[in-house]
Amino acid sequence: MLKYNDKLLMLVFTILVLTGPIILAPFGAGYPDLLQRFVIFGILAVGYNILFGLTGYLSFGHAAFLGVGSYSTVWMFKLLTMNIIPGIILAIIMSGLFALLIGFITLRRSGIYFSILTLAFAQMSYSLAYSVLTPITNGETGLQIRLADARILDAKNDSGSLPSTNLFGLEMNDTWRTTFMGMDLQFNVGFYVSAFILIAVFYLSIRIFRSPFGLMLRAVKTNQNRLMYTGINTKPYTLAAFVISGMYAGLAGALLASMDPLAGAERMQWTESGSIVLMVILGGASTLLGPVLGAGVIKYFEAIFSRINDNVLHEWFDILPGFLETFMVWIVHPFVGKGWSLTLGAVFMIIVIFLPGGLMEGANRIGKRFVKLKRGSADNAKTPAE
Amino acid sequence: MDAIFLQVLNGLDKGSAYALIALGLTLIFGTLGVVNFAHGALFMLGAFCAVVTRKILTLSQITLDPERTNFLGKPLEIKTAYVELWWGDVGTWMIDYSVLLSIGFAIPVMAIIGIVMERGLIKHFYHRPHADQILMTFGLAIVLQEIIKAFFGANPIPQSAPDAMGGAMDIGILFGFAEYAVIYPYWRLVYFVFAAVVIGGVFAFLRFTTFGMVVRAGMVDRETVGLLGIDIDRRFTIMFGLAAAVTGVAGVMYTPILPPNYHMGMDFLVLCFVVVVVGGMGSLPGAVLAGFMLGMLESFSSMNEVKAVIPGIDQIIIYLVAMVVLLVRPRGLMGKAGMMED
Numbered sequence: 001m002l003k004y005n006d007k008l009l010m011l012v013f014t015i016l017v018l019t020g021p022i023i024l025a026p027f028g029a030g031y032p033d034l035l036q037r038f039v040i041f042g043i044l045a046v047g048y049n050i051l052f053g054l055t056g057y058l059s060f061g062h063a064a065f066l067g068v069g070s071y072s073t074v075w076m077f078k079l080l081t082m083n084i085i086p087g088i089i090l091a092i093i094m095s096g097l098f099a100l101l102i103g104f105i106t107l108r109r110s111g112i113y114f115s116i117l118t119l120a121f122a123q124m125s126y127s128l129a130y131s132v133l134t135p136i137t138n139g140e141t142g143l144q145i146r147l148a149d150a151r152i153l154d155a156k157n158d159s160g161s162l163p164s165t166n167l168f169g170l171e172m173n174d175t176w177r178t179t180f181m182g183m184d185l186q187f188n189v190g191f192y193v194s195a196f197i198l199i200a201v202f203y204l205s206i207r208i209f210r211s212p213f214g215l216m217l218r219a220v221k222t223n224q225n226r227l228m229y230t231g232i233n234t235k236p237y238t239l240a241a242f243v244i245s246g247m248y249a250g251l252a253g254a255l256l257a258s259m260d261p262l263a264g265a266e267r268m269q270w271t272e273s274g275s276i277v278l279m280v281i282l283g284g285a286s287t288l289l290g291p292v293l294g295a296g297v298i299k300y301f302e303a304i305f306s307r308i309n310d311n312v313l314h315e316w317f318d319i320l321p322g323f324l325e326t327f328m329v330w331i332v333h334p335f336v337g338k339g340w341s342l343t344l345g346a347v348f349m350i351i352v353i354f355l356p357g358g359l360m361e362g363a364n365r366i367g368k369r370f371v372k373l374k375r376g377s378a379d380n381a382k383t384p385a386e
Numbered sequence: 387m388d389a390i391f392l393q394v395l396n397g398l399d400k401g402s403a404y405a406l407i408a409l410g411l412t413l414i415f416g417t418l419g420v421v422n423f424a425h426g427a428l429f430m431l432g433a434f435c436a437v438v439t440r441k442i443l444t445l446s447q448i449t450l451d452p453e454r455t456n457f458l459g460k461p462l463e464i465k466t467a468y469v470e471l472w473w474g475d476v477g478t479w480m481i482d483y484s485v486l487l488s489i490g491f492a493i494p495v496m497a498i499i500g501i502v503m504e505r506g507l508i509k510h511f512y513h514r515p516h517a518d519q520i521l522m523t524f525g526l527a528i529v530l531q532e533i534i535k536a537f538f539g540a541n542p543i544p545q546s547a548p549d550a551m552g553g554a555m556d557i558g559i560l561f562g563f564a565e566y567a568v569i570y571p572y573w574r575l576v577y578f579v580f581a582a583v584v585i586g587g588v589f590a591f592l593r594f595t596t597f598g599m600v601v602r603a604g605m606v607d608r609e610t611v612g613l614l615g616i617d618i619d620r621r622f623t624i625m626f627g628l629a630a631a632v633t634g635v636a637g638v639m640y641t642p643i644l645p646p647n648y649h650m651g652m653d654f655l656v657l658c659f660v661v662v663v664v665g666g667m668g669s670l671p672g673a674v675l676a677g678f679m680l681g682m683l684e685s686f687s688s689m690n691e692v693k694a695v696i697p698g699i700d701q702i703i704i705y706l707v708a709m710v711v712l713l714v715r716p717r718g719l720m721g722k723a724g725m726m727e728d
Binding site (some may be wrong): 056058105106109111112113115116117119120121123124127128130131132133227271274277281334339341342344345346348349352356376 | 421508510514516518519520521522524525526527528529532533535536652656659660663697698701702705706708709712713716
C-alpha cells in the first residue's frame with residue numbers, strides 16, 4: 001500500500017483535479033474544452049513519464065500511439081455504439097499491441113539511436129495514415145462519425161442529427177452551469193470522466209514508481225551496463241515500460257476522440273511527439289506531479305497566449321509613451337496570438353539550459369533556499385569550511 | 387530501361403540534397419559529438435537567404451503611368467527594380483541569376499549563424515547527455531522556424547531558376563535512348579553538379595590542407611590534439627560554421643525545386659537523420675553514399691510498377707531501410723566499429 005506521503009499526495013491531487021473547474025475559473029480557464037485538455041494531456045504526460053522519467057529512453061514517437069487510440073475509438077463509435085467504454089478499451093488494446101511491436105524493434109538500441117528509430121516509426125505511421133491506410137483513416141479529411149454508420153448496439157437514430165458520445169446515457173458535452181461569487185462555473189461531464197481516469201492512472205503511476213519494477217527501471221536509467229553485467233536482462237523491463245506508456249497515450253487519444261469524435265493524421269506528426277516531450281520536461285521528468293503540471297501549464301498558456309492580439313497588447317503598454325508603446329507591441333507581437341509556438345520553443349530552450357529538472361526542480365530549489373535561510377541564521381557558525 | 391534511367395536521374399537531385407545536409411550533420415557530429423536537431427532549420431535558413439536576396443534585388447521604384455489603367459480603372463503602376471535602373475542590362479541579369487548570387491550572400495551569413503550558434507548555445511552542451519542536446523536543439527529549431535514564419539508568413543514563396551537553366555533537356559539522346567524518352571530539367575542537373583562540387587570541396591579541404599588534417603586528427607582523438615598545443619575548440623567552431631554554410635547553400639540551390647516555406651527544414655531533418663544513421667554516425671563518406679542511395683531508392687519506389695506491387699512503399703521505404711540497417715548493422719554502412727553501437 002501507499003506510504004503516508006504518497007497518500008497525502010494522492011489526496012491533494014484528487015481534490016485539486018476534482019475542484020479544477022472552481023479553482024481555475026478565476027484564471028479564465030474554467031471552460032470545459034480547456035479543462036478536458038488539461039486532464040487528457042495530463043494522462044498522456046504521466047504515461048510518457050513512465051518511459052522517459054524512469055528509464056531515460058527519449059521516445060520521439062508517442063504521437064503515433066495517440067493517433068492509434070483516436071482512430072480505434074472513432075471506429076468503435078462508427079461500428080458499435082456511441083458509448084465511450086468499448087472505444088477506450090479497444091484504444092488501449094490497439095495502442096498496447098502497436099507499442100509492443102514498435103518497442104520490440106526499437107528497444108534493441110538505446111540513446112540517440114532509440115530516439116531516431118522511434119521518430120522514424122512515428123513518421124512512417126503518419127505517412128501511412130495519409131496514404132495507403134486511407135480506407136481506415138480517411139486520409140486528410142480525418143475519420144468522422146456519420147449518420148449512416150452502423151452502430152449496431154445503439155437504438156436507431158431518427159433525429160437526423162449526429163449522436164453525441166456518452167457514458168451509459170450521460171452525454172460528454174453536458175455541462176451544468178452555475179454562478180458563484182460572480183464567477184461562471186461550468187461542471188462538464190466529459191471533464192469529470194477524464195478526471196476520474198486521470199486520478200486512476202495517476203494512482204497507477206505512483207504504484208509503478210514505488211514498486212520493485214519501478215526501481216528496476218530507475219536502475220536502467222542509472223547504469224544499464226552494470227545491470228546487465230549482474231546478469232539481469234533489462235529488455236523485458238524496458239519493453240513493459242514502453243508498452244505501458246504507449247497504452248497511456250492510446251487512452252489519452254481515446255479520450256480526445258470521446259470529447260470530439262474526430263481523428264486526424266496530424267495528431268501523429270512528430271512535432272506532436274515533440275510537444276509531449278516538452279510537457280514532461282517543462283514540468284519535470286521523473287517526478288510524479290511534474291508531467292501533469294507541465295501539461296497543464298503548456299495547455300493553459302497555449303489557450304491564453306493564442307487569445308492575445310494587438311489590441312490587447314496596446315492596452316497593456318498604454319502607459320508607455322507612444323513610440324515605446326509601438327516598439328513594445330512590435331517586440332511582443334511575434335510571441336503571442338499565432339506565434340505561440342515561438343514562445344513555446346523559447347521557453348523550452350530556457351528550461352533545458354537552465355533548469356533541466358523542470359518546474360518541479362525550480363520549486364525544490366526555491367524551497368531549499370527558504371529552508372537554508374531559516375536554518376542558516378540559526379546554525380551559521382556550525383557549517384564547516386569547504 | 388529508359389524508365390530506370392529516368393528514376394536514377396530523379397533520385398540524383400533529392401539524393402544530392404540529402405547528401406549535402408547529411409554531410410553537414412555528420413561534420414557536426416564527428417567533430418563536436420553533438421546531435422543537432424536544428425540542422426534542418428539551417429537548411430531552411432539557407433533557402434530563405436535566397437528569398438531575401440531576391441527581395442533586395444527586386445526592390446522597385448514605383449511610377450504611375452497615367453496613360454494606361456489597370457483593371458480597377460486606376461493609373462497603372464509600373465515597377466522597375468532599382469538595380470535595373472542603375473545598371474541596365476547588368477541589373478536584369480542579376481535578378482535573373484539571383485539564386486546563384488545568393489550563394490555569395492548565404493555563405494557568410496550561414497557561417498556566422500553557425501559560429502554564433504556553436505559559441506552561444508551548443509558549447510554549453512558538450513558535457514550534457516545526448517538527450518539534453520537533442521531537446522535543446524529541438525527547441526532551437528522551433529524558435530528559428532517560428533521566427534521565419536513571423537517574418538515571411540506561412541505560405542511557400544516560389545523562386546525561379548535563371549532563364550537559361552529553366553527548361554528541360556532531352557538527356558536521353560546523349561545516352562542513346564529514343565528521342566523524348568528521358569526528359570530532365572536543367573536545374574536538377576545543375577543541382578547535382580553543384581552538390582558534387584561542394585562535397586568534393588569539403589573532402590579536399592579535409593584531406594589536403596593542414597587545417598583539415600588537424601580537424602581529422604581532432605575527430606579521432608580530441609584530447610591528444612589539444613595536448614599538443616593546438617586550439618582544437620576554435621577549429622571545431624570553424625567546422626561548425628562550415629557545416630552550416632554547406633547546409634545553407636544546399637538550401638539556397640534547392641529553392642527553384644521546392645518553394646521555401648518555414649517548415650521545409652523539419653521535413654528534411656527527419657529524413658537526413660535517417661540518412662546519417664544508415665551511412666554511419668560520424669562517417670562522412672557514409673553520409674554522402676547513403677544520401678544518394680536513399681534518394682534513388684525513394685525515386686525507384688515511387689515508380690508505378692513498384693507501387694502496384696507494394697502500395698505506399700514510396701512513403702516508407704527510407705524508414706524501412708533505416709530500421710533494417712539499425713537492427714542488422716547498427717554502426718551503419720560505413721561507420722567505425724564501436725561508434726555509438728549501444
